[in-house]
Amino acid sequence: MIATLNKSKTALSINKQDFKAALTKIGAAIDKQIAALKKNKQSYDASEMAREVIVEANIFETIIEGVNEAENTNLKLVDITNLESAQEWIDEFLEKYSEK
Known part of the structure; x- marks a missing residue:
């Protein structure tokens, strides 16, 4: 589960391990695309490609929508308790591609 809903269903916490695993899968797809372009x-601009994928994925909004639908809640982005940390994980991910 990429996120955990608290008992009162008023807040959500992004699970670091699962979130980073999802980013790894996204990275693998980007790497495949880069390999094809090189071939x-x-x-290509690896950094721009990675940013576009993250923006298009709307990761946090997608997580919120999924939880709201599955749990019949009405959470919003501000209800993610560790949003700042999760954003740092995305920044780390994007940093890898700025070095390519």
Whole structure:
């Protein structure tokens, strides 16, 4: 489970291990795309590709929507208790691609 709902169903905590595993899967897909571009000798910006994927995925909004639907709650982004930490995990992920 990528997030844990508290007992009163008023707050959500992103699970670090599962969240980072999801980012790893996203990274693998980006790496495949980069490999294909390299093979075809096409130009690319790894950093921009990674940022676009993260933005398009709307990761936190998707998590909130999934929990709301599954648990019949009405949580919002501000109800993620460790949002700042989770954003740092995304920043670490994006940093890897800024070095490529």
